[in-house]
Structure formats: C-alpha cells, structure tokens
Amino acid sequence: MTKQTALYEWHLAQGARMVDFAGWQMPLQYASQLAEHKAVREAVGFFDVSHMRPLDIEGKDARSLLRHALANDVAKLDAHPGKALYSTMLQMDGGIIDDLIVYYRGGDTYRIVLNASGAEADTAHFQKLIDQHAWQVTLSKRSDLGIVAVQGPKARVRVADLLQIPALESLKPFTALEQDGFFIGRTGYTGEDGVEIIAANTLLPELAGRLLTAGIAPAGLAARDSLRLEAGLDLYGQDMDTSVSPYASNLGWTVDLRDSDRDFMGRNALEAELARGEGPRLIGIALPAGIPRHGYVLEDAAGTPCGVVTSGIFSPSLQCGIALARVDIPVAAGSILQLVIRGARKPAMVVKPPFWRQGAATFSFTEEC
Amino acid sequence: MSKIPQSLRYSDTHEWAEDLGNGRYRIGITDHAQALLGDLVYAEVPEVGKDLQAGTVCGVLESVKAAADLYAPITGKVLERNEALSDSPQLLNEDPYGTGWIMVVAAESAAFAELMDATAYAKIAEA
Numbered sequence: 001m002t003k004q005t006a007l008y009e010w011h012l013a014q015g016a017r018m019v020d021f022a023g024w025q026m027p028l029q030y031a032s033q034l035a036e037h038k039a040v041r042e043a044v045g046f047f048d049v050s051h052m053r054p055l056d057i058e059g060k061d062a063r064s065l066l067r068h069a070l071a072n073d074v075a076k077l078d079a080h081p082g083k084a085l086y087s088t089m090l091q092m093d094g095g096i097i098d099d100l101i102v103y104y105r106g107g108d109t110y111r112i113v114l115n116a117s118g119a120e121a122d123t124a125h126f127q128k129l130i131d132q133h134a135w136q137v138t139l140s141k142r143s144d145l146g147i148v149a150v151q152g153p154k155a156r157v158r159v160a161d162l163l164q165i166p167a168l169e170s171l172k173p174f175t176a177l178e179q180d181g182f183f184i185g186r187t188g189y190t191g192e193d194g195v196e197i198i199a200a201n202t203l204l205p206e207l208a209g210r211l212l213t214a215g216i217a218p219a220g221l222a223a224r225d226s227l228r229l230e231a232g233l234d235l236y237g238q239d240m241d242t243s244v245s246p247y248a249s250n251l252g253w254t255v256d257l258r259d260s261d262r263d264f265m266g267r268n269a270l271e272a273e274l275a276r277g278e279g280p281r282l283i284g285i286a287l288p289a290g291i292p293r294h295g296y297v298l299e300d301a302a303g304t305p306c307g308v309v310t311s312g313i314f315s316p317s318l319q320c321g322i323a324l325a326r327v328d329i330p331v332a333a334g335s336i337l338q339l340v341i342r343g344a345r346k347p348a349m350v351v352k353p354p355f356w357r358q359g360a361a362t363f364s365f366t367e368e369c
Numbered sequence: 370m371s372k373i374p375q376s377l378r379y380s381d382t383h384e385w386a387e388d389l390g391n392g393r394y395r396i397g398i399t400d401h402a403q404a405l406l407g408d409l410v411y412a413e414v415p416e417v418g419k420d421l422q423a424g425t426v427c428g429v430l431e432s433v434k435a436a437a438d439l440y441a442p443i444t445g446k447v448l449e450r451n452e453a454l455s456d457s458p459q460l461l462n463e464d465p466y467g468t469g470w471i472m473v474v475a476a477e478s479a480a481f482a483e484l485m486d487a488t489a490y491a492k493i494a495e496a
Contacts, residue, residue: 032408
C-alpha cells in the first residue's frame with residue numbers, strides 16, 4: 001500500500017503523472033520536465049517533498065545522541081537556534097545509513113528531515129542508541145507535517161511576499177524561522193536559492209493553491225532529479241548507500257573530526273580510511289556527445305575499467321550528458337576518461353561537482369573532449 | 370487521453386506505421402509512447418539501407434532521465450530517416466504523427482496488414 005501526501009488529490013487535479021517513489025505516490029512531472037527544470041533555474045517552482053519525514057528530537061541528551069549518531073557535529077549549532085546542518089549517519093564500518101538535515105530549535109530540541117526510504121529504519125536506529133545509552137530523549141515522528149520546497153532565484157522574495165513574512169528576505173543560508181505555523185528553512189536540493197516549508201498537512205493544499213495562483217508552478221520528481229544532479233548533489237540509494245563511506249561519496253566535507261573526544265559512529269573506520277589515503281571516489285563527468293546512465297562503465301586511457309556511473313542524465317541547463325560516477329583510481333579534474341555507451345567509447349571529461357552554479361556552467365570542454 | 374489516428378496501424382511496442390503506397394511505410398512512435406518517455410533529448414535512428422526485423426531493437430530514444438529502445442514495428446529496409454530529429458528530438462514529443470516521424474521503410478504489405486488497427490491499439494495504450 002503506497003502512501004499519499006496531503007497534496008495527492010491536488011497533484012491529480014493538476015494532471016500530474018504519479019509514480020511510486022520509496023513507498024509514496026509522488027508527482028513525476030506535470031506537463032514537461034524540461035519546462036519545470038527551466039522554471040526553477042530561471043525564476044521559481046515548487047515541489048511537494050512530503051515523502052521526506054520530519055522527526056523531532058527533544059530531551060536533555062538530544063545533543064549527545066546527535067553528536068554520537070551523526071558524522072557532522074551538531075555542536076556547530078550550539079547558541080544558534082534556527083541554524084541547520086547537513087550530515088550523514090554512519091554504520092560502524094563507515095557505510096552511509098542515510099543523509100539528512102538537522103535543524104536546531106533552541107534548548108534541547110532539534111528537528112531532523114529524513115529520506116523517505118530510510119525514515120522508519122533511521123528512527124529505530126536512533127531509538128536503539130537512546131536505549132543503549134539510557135539517554136533522556138524523546139523522538140516524535142511528525143506524520144502530521146508535510147514539506148513543500150519553493151526553489152529558484154526568485155523563490156525567497158516571492159514566498160516572503162506571498163506569506164507576508166519579510167524576515168525571509170534576510171534569512172541566511174541553512175537557517176530556519178518559524179512563523180504562523182510555517183517552519184521555513186533556507187535549504188533545498190536544486191542548487192538554487194530557495195526555501196523548504198514544513199507545515200501541517202491540513203495547510204498544504206491551500207498553500208499549494210496560493211503558490212499556483214501567484215504564478216509559481218509545481219515541478220515533479222523528474223525535474224528535481226535533473227536539478228540536483230546539475231548541482232552535484234548525491235541521491236541516497238543511488239550515489240551512496242551502506243556500502244560506501246562519505247569519503248567515497250564526495251561528502252568528506254560533512255565529516256567533522258575536529259573534536260577528538262567526540263566518539264561518533266563510524267569514526268574509527270573513517271580515520272583508518274583516511275590513514276590509508278586511498279579508496280573509491282565519487283567524481284563528476286561531462287560528455288560532449290552521448291548520455292551517461294546508471295551502471296555505464298568508465299575506462300581509463302589504457303582501456304581498463306576504472307569506474308561506474310551512479311547517476312546520469314542529459315543536463316537540460318548544459319545541454320550535454322553529465323553524471324556522478326564512482327572510480328577506483330585517482331583522477332584529476334579536466335582529465336579525460338572513456339565512457340562505454342552501448343559498446344561505443346565516448347570521451348568523458350572529469351569535472352569537480354557541481355556542474356552548474358549560479359546561472360552558469362562550472363567547466364568548459366577542451367579540445368581533447 | 371492520447372491521440373490514436375484511425376488512418377494508421379500500430380505495433381504493441383508503441384510505434385505507428387502509415388501506408389505511403391508502393392510498399393513504402395512511414396514509421397514513428399505514438400502519442401502514448403512520447404508521453405510515457407517524457408521530454409526526448411536524443412534520438413539514435415537506424416541508417417538508410419539498414420534491414421529491420423519486426424520486434425527487434427533498431428535504435429534508441431533518450432529522455433533527460435532514461436534511455437529507451439526503439440523497436441522496428443515491421444520487417445523491411447530503411448529508405449529514409451528523419452534527419453531533423455538529430456537536432457530537434459523534441460519533435461517526437463511535439464508532433465509524433467507529423468514532423469516527429471522517424472523513418473520510411475520498404476516492407477511487404479502483408480507485414481503491414483498484421484499490425485493493429487487504432488481500436489486494438491487503443492486497448493493497449495489505455496491498459
């Protein structure tokens with residue numbers, strides 16, 4: 001039985017093509033993925049992301065729980081209520097259980113937003129840690145809440161105007177404010193500016209209607225995927241999972257080892273991996289000709305297989321094929337590999353993600369590629 | 370509701386064929402197929418002179434997210450292909466029965482007669 005968000009009927013009324021995504025009925029696209037993608041890049045669009053699950057974490061040991069369970073350090077949020085942090089949570093062997101955003105809400109209270117696929121298991125994982133350490137922490141699954149992401153260069157000013165919340169215009173990145181029943185974070189998954197609005201399910205159909213009336217069109221999961229890949233953002237379950245570490249997933253920047261007394265899950269494995277100094281890496285590739293797809297094999301100059309595509313698309317903004325790929329040899333940005341597409345070898349230039357940033361490509365093809 | 374012109378015949382792999390006379394048949398994908406595939410960004414179409422076997426893969430159609438095989442709806446030889454698709458694959462979405470045609474094939478009329486009529490195809494497309 002697949003689950004429906006509070007906007008399910010609304011999506012149908014908008015003519016959305018629905019798909020099953022991680023157990024939820026979600027809109028894949030409305031009319032055109034390309035038009036939805038372009039709207040977000042050039043102006044504004046909004047996504048129902050209510051399949052992602054808010055979990056409230058409260059109690060005097062909430063901070064201890066999160067400092068132990070997450071590879072990034074929530075101590076960074078101390079004294080900054082409203083501030084948010086992106087992190088992975090790891091197995092003892094360093095494999096990624098999930099990636100998430102944690103918001104600090106002051107005192108001993110935090111809110112985490114989990115991926116649809118892992119929400120249940122993640123919550124059980126937290127509860128197990130709480131029980132093991134006899135921590136005083138209460139977990140509250142917020143099934144009463146849904147999430148709408150409004151993204152694009154004009155998103156924040158448009159939402160500030162629509163909801164009459166002028167403070168949004170000065171809201172700093174990775175910070176949230178709470179007003180009128182809306183929990184609004186300046187976060188997203190598109191590489192554009194924008195906000196994610198967490199609100200009661202009962203408020204969402206009216207909010208979606210108001211956004212649409214204001215000329216902000218809905219965008220589906222298909223556009224969300226092409227936008228996030230251009231922005232070089234990993235998708236859990238596709239670019240990373242329990243078999244790979246943050247260092248193998250271009251997420252080393254989210255691992256905080258600075259406090260040597262902080263004993264977080266996976267720390268020993270990560271330190272050992274760092275000491276070895278080698279291992280698989282997640283890179284970006286771009287192709288002047290040919291479209292990379294999940295599972296396609298990369299070869300080095302000698303024709304030896306050296307990696308595999310984890311996510312690949314035709315980039316609507318760049319008008320070429322781009323992908324994230326995991327390689328088992330060191331490769332430098334700008335170097336050329338060969339991608340095997342239906343038996344043919346196509347030059348693929350190594351690009352440090354993101355591929356697209358603030359309205360422009362981050363790279364250009366050379367004569368060799 | 371996708372468009373299914375009465376004048377054409379159809380394969381169960383969602384291609385259409387139009388009888389141009391003299392054993393020549395124009396081939397394309399159906400409105401239903403283009404809607405399922407989403408915005409197409411690349412089309413790899415068989416070269417002129419290539420022999421096609423009905424029901425086998427003869428090319429590739431790629432959207433932003435996925436690559437889909439193009440099947441030959443009929444056994445025959447490619448006489449012409451729509452060169453406009455290499456620069457404008459979106460024609461497949463915008464006008465699948467018109468400017469988004471894929472190729473013209475020389476084939477036996479008996480093979481064409483085996484394809485479904487619009488009524489039979491509508492049942493598949495709506496299933």
